[in-house]
Amino acid sequence: NDKYITLNDGRKIPQLALGTWNNVDSENTVNSVYEAIKIGYRHIDTAAIYKNEEEVGRGIKKAIDEGIVKREDLFVTTKLWGTQQRMSQQAIKQSLARLGLDYVDLYLIHWPVALKSRTIDPSDPKNYLTIPMKPDEPDVRDIDINWTFVDTYLTLQHLQREGLTKSIGVSNFSINNLKNLFKHPLFKVKPAVNQVEVHPLFPQDELIEFCKSEGIVIEAYSPLGASDSPILKNETLIEIAKKLNIDVAQVCISWALQRGYVVLPKSSKVDRIRRNFENLVELSDEDFKVVSDLKEKYGEKRFVEPDFTPFKVFE
């Protein structure tokens, strides 16, 4: 799949990307990224908190060194973690050093909440970030209430002007978060994208409609419903996949591409990385509708930290 979408800043973004969240095995990450580029992926999505920027960078370097691709033909995204919202310039420079790049194509505020960096884990060999809490132990005391995502966004506008990132955007922002951002007198550059969870059981129609009306491109993370996904076991999707002689994952990715946004499937297995990119189909109107209506039948289901209290605060 070699389709591109034009962002509101005029740059082009490859519609299908390799997601890298939870790719825990270092060498596997290097190889996944390298193989993905060989297969034809031109868009790689990572984040400081994934702790794999070095490996992602090594995979990219290997592909560039072998002449498979040029830097300017790749689209690389990384993200600012909450504990570094007060120091985005330092954070992006650290990310670039780990990635081995002089710029990223897209830099995102990972979540719309600044976090305090009070809990540092000294036993962590990769302690370049301070992780405030485990997702299952939310603690509102970790929120930095004297600093908002709006303050952070204003600093991202500078990072873009400095050329450290070509485009800027946000992630996990609600309609309210975006409206609050737009209200600030120093707000100038619309986010190019809003990266959020979207899949057939969490189609986010309202947010997608709002972002479209504002010229903000949606990027769908966990498009297969993340790990251990009930989506991949969903009987209705299996039926469609069988009929079309493709995987359920391919049904989900095709559906997302047809809805017109960027989609970021993640896999650490080369054959799946390949299948997620190749042989995607155009769903018939009927199949498209069945997938779009899946949540009516099975109920809406969100997979990524739906009750992560600190991140809900600014809602």
Ligand code: A2P
């Ligand atoms: P793995 O890395 O072992 O391939 P999401 O992109 O929604 O976050 O979900 C990705 C999850 O789905 C990962 O756990 C990934 O596991 C798995 N996955 C990715 N592609 C496929 C595929 N084509 N078929 C089955 N499972 C897949």
